[in-house]
Amino acid sequence: MTITLERLVVRHAHRVPVPDGPAGAGGGAARRFDVALMSAGFKLSGGLLTALSGLTEDAVSGLAARVLPVVREMAGDHVRHNVYFREFPHGVPDTLAFWVSCLLDALADPDADVEIVNGSLNLLSLPKYGKYLHTYDEMLAAHDELVAGTGDRLTVLHAGRPADAEAGRLFLALAGSVTPLTDEERDALRVLAAHCTDVAPDAIPVRENRALINQVRVAEGGGLLLDTVTDVLRLACALSLGDVTLAEPTEFLLTRRERRALLAGLDEVVRRDPAKLGDVAAHRERWKRLGERLHPHEYPRWPHARDVFAVARGEKKAPSFAGRIEVLLGAGDVPGAARLAAHAPGVLFRSLDRLLRTDPDASGAVLDAAESVAGQVSGRVLLSVREHLLNRTRKAKGTRVFAGRTGRGVAVPDTRPPLAPDAFRRLKNLLDDEIRARLPAPAHLVVDPAVLDVALPLSGKATTSGLGVLPRGSVSPVEGELLRFFVYWKQRELRTDFDLSALLLDRDYGNPQWLSYTSLRKAGGEHSGDITEAPDGASEFINLSLRKIKAQFVIPQVNIYSGEGFDEVEESFFGFMLRDEDQAGRPFEPRTVRMKSELRGPARIALPLAFVRGKDGDWRAKWMHLHLRGAFAFNRVEGNRATTAALTRAVIDRRYLTVRHLVDLMRPERLTMLDGGPLPDEPVTLIGLDRPDGLPEGSAAYTPRNLRDLIPA
Structure with a gap:
């Protein structure tokens, strides 16, 4: 298990866990390790080279034998690349x-x-x-x-604590992410959650992550983190080793203990708030299939759980929240729809464009509702709406890009009328003010100009796992x-x-x-x-x-x-x-x-x-x-050349929210742009493509591997 944890830390954090062990003279082995790494485009940081030099030769050689295959795989060098010619x-x-x-x-x-x-x-x-x-x-x-x-690539590997401590650190980073993870990161979280059962995240904002952690809690007999009926559905997928994003169907394979845990959790969610039954319709067929495995009629002590499956079968009415909003919109009551949507602030902000277009005369009431709940909206949603506004100006191109969870892209003409200028400006200022208030104000911010045009990782589906990979846009x-x-x-x-x-x-x-x-x-x-x-x-x-x-x-x-x-x-x-x-x-x-x-x-x-x-x-x-x-x-x-050309044009023409936007909103006491000169000799907050070697102790670094941590909660 230690080897698996070590591998995950190297892949996802670019840190090498330095093992505990007797002191020794491992300098020669550490230098040989460094040379071998450089052949694959990696290098030990100065701190890591020093730490390894203080271990025994055998300890360093053993570590090198485990780490080298990992980094070679990261670069694609673990296989033989032959060519026809x-x-x-x-x-x-x-x-x-x-x-x-x-x-x-x-x-x-x-x-x-x-x-x-x-x-x-x-x-x-x-x-x-x-x-x-x-x-x-x-x-x-x-x-x-x-x-x-x-110009050859040299990716620096930094010194980490022993494997268990680094695993806990990585677990907290992934579990606490405010943006959805990639498939590989979710797989890593599943492994780490099973190992780090004594590590408790302060918050788990992303519900897919919550499902993976709840999966471990079911096995441990711990309390479950369930707010909605969909949380229970995701947990059922996790227990069946299926897709917690609900993008792909899952064959439910559950033990009796797991069935009881799911029914008890479902009953508690609906008992606390019967309106949660309105969420069932969004996944009606999945609920029917799950009901065939859970047999809720066999457990009379959980009557509220049975209501969920009655709604799925159409035997019980439970209007959805979205349906109630649609009724008001159908009646032409846009201010009423906005006030109702404000009870789910994220839903309101995702619907702002439609509400503002439906009745421009009601824009004041719509934006009043938005301002009243802006503080309750997640930073990721605020930034997503801000990016949306970048492409809703009168100068915006007439094409929209849609990408599903699997990355399948479609480009379609944008036939929406532009937003009214006054409403546009008021919403833009509201978003920027709210985001600015949540961003850190570092004493000394150091920025690598090469990172300014990196798109903010607002969604796990906007990127893939790998080396040197950046988010879409x-x-x-x-x-x-x-x-x-x-x-x-x-x-x-x-x-x-x-x-x-x-x-x-x-x-x-x-x-x-x-x-x-x-x-x-x-x-x-x-x-x-x-x-x-x-x-x-x-x-x-x-x-x-x-x-x-x-x-x-x-x-x-x-x-x-x-x-x-x-x-x-x-x-x-x-x-x-x-x-x-x-x-x-x-x-x-x-x-x-x-x-x-x-x-x-x-x-x-x-x-x-x-x-x-x-x-x-x-x-x-x-x-x-x-x-x-x-x-x-x-x-x-x-x-496919015509389809490829149209989709590429849509992506290139689209404007994405980048690191530059966050840097412009921050108010550091001092700002330094890296230009190849020496690093400051005081602790700094650095935003760059890589964590440079020799960063002062106590500094915080944001790179594409943890850029999601810059997204405010």
Whole structure:
């Protein structure tokens, strides 16, 4: 268990738990550990190097043996990345010439069975096509060593307390998050909650997190944190190891003890407030299925629990809160609807745009209701509404972007009329004043300018787990001459073909060109070759020379051509590297990896991010984290280029609330922008992309890994 906790701390906090143990002379082992880490793009902080140097050699070596596999996996270096064309990015042939050579080889082979389907050649029937023709070691022999570059990534690992203490610290951070977690973070919280049963968070704002902690409390026989009937439904999903976000169906598998706990909790919620029955209709079918497992009629001592299932079956009426608001809106009583919605402040603030549009003459009453309860609204909702306002100005673009919990994106025309200017200004000022009042006022705030355009992590569905990953809408500079995408997948049972592609568009999102298995060389780039099955794992790469690209936008994507989906394969991930043109090296070099994220979700086309050329000629990444549903099979970049272009345009045109907004609202006694100079020698509050080495003792640091902690409660 200690090894599991250690792994979670390294992955999620970039801290290495320093074990308790006898003092020793571990300096040599610590330096060797540091050198090994640097080969994967990581490095020990000065404090961690000092701490490890005071342990025995065996203790340091043992720790290194456990940590190195974790960081290599974080960078995608735990697998072997081979390429079809051994000398890639050199030696990539013209597409048609390559196909002809494969056909000629097949015709020369008397055992080859070349297949023609509807007059077209089936590439998969050619013996040379889609399979590695050389070993991994032979591929390595064809490449020079990587020349170290000043821009290579070095992610600093900091010293942590022993594993148990660090696990408790991470548990409190995840459980107390004011924004929803990613899938990987929820999995980590589930493990940590089972271990940290004696650690009590001050508050658990996110209800999905509350369900995972309640799951442990059921096993321990402790009191449950239940405010609504939906809390009980989420707990039933957690106990069944299902989806606590309720995005996916769960097969309820419950013990008798768990059934009793659920019914008792449900009865208590409804007994305290019968109006909670109004929430049942939102998940009516799930309640019916749960009722089939709980058998509430067998427990007469919990009559209020039985009412929940009576409502689900339609035997008992329980108007929902939203339904009561709709009745008032239908009658044209917008002020009345606002006053009712004020009893659920979060609902009111999420409905403000609609209320203000429905009857502009009632805007004063609507905003009066909003002002009366603003102090009761969560900071995340306030910021979400503020971001919404950024895209409701008269200058806003006419497209809306919708993204579900699984990241499936849709762009639709925005036909809503603009908000009245006076109401817009009053609401904007209300939001900014309320947010400003809740933000910390640090004595000395230090800000890395590179973090200012990082979007605030207002939702777990706006990002994915991985290394160097930023929330959807973030903009980050691209510093390097060569941009290289990669995808890796390993099939579980079925023959599976993932295709890495890149769509290139001009400034009007037109004139499409692409790099893919049907276009191996194009527009200053090369594709590493098509691999069509991955029983032992497979990789594909796209290499682009940024100075040769004429396009305005580059949009990498991963298409599932056939076989298992992102959620079904044993493993799959996407990422990109940046290099200088004289660095050479293998197709995959972990030190040059800037981003690596898991590929997950039920859709069949992944759009992780887009690259945009600025007016100054420099390139920037715009983070998307979106999926297209796609077809069950045969997805290709040619077939989705219009949809991809429309969705990318909508994301790029949309304005996102960033760290810059919070910094502008803060009122520190002193503000310092990092410019490469030395750090202050006093404790500071730092906001940056990474926690720098040598930060003064007592300082607080906010990076993308814990940026959610900046979101006010």
